[in-house]
Amino acid sequence: QSVLTQPPSLSAVPGQKVTISCSGSNSNIGNNYVSWYQQLPGTAPKLLIYENNKRPSGIPDRFSGSKSGTSATLGITGLQTGDEADYYCGTWDSSLSVGVVFGGGTKLTVL
């Protein structure tokens, strides 16, 4: 059971837009920045979004992030077959068990 809640799976067709939600609490998302990671099959995760909505250099603007209260959202527009991957949200948690928490991951299938 992950501290951050994500939908386990989503599917869409090429060209569509999808959003992936990440729900937490005041001790994590509510008071800390959120980041998002893409993990293609057989590879290490890659940073997609940091500080809620910033993209590292090289990440296309088809990927966007937002945060409101204790929830965050990753948006992907103009879906491509290469976007088929697992997506994770992550943030710092300031509760009794201080540290980093991740969502359980969302498997995105591009049909």
Add this chain to the structure above:
Amino acid sequence: QVQLVESGGGVVQPGRSLRLSCAASRFTFSSYTMHWVRQTPGKGLEWVAVISYDGSEKYYADSVRGRFTISRDNAKNTLFLQMNSLRIEDTAVFYCVRAPGLRVPKFDYWGQGTLVTVSS
């Protein structure tokens, strides 16, 4: 390009120990916070531990506190994870990850991972 190369994984019996290393290069290692993150095959990411740039602060996940110890050698640009009293549920790929600050969840570079299998 930043490089993080983990080593030390392998097959170990329950209750035994293992020490992972992560060799860092092409960036100023001593300026960055470092984490270990693990992933059970086919499952999600689980944060394991973090160490500040100078080693003065360390935090652990509840699941490993008291059994694992994170450390670093800034002179040798190397991060370590000493894992004692290993359990079957510790079986995972362990990633070495860089972050700009202790409470900054911006994992901008990941190693390729090293597989630890705990089995009798």
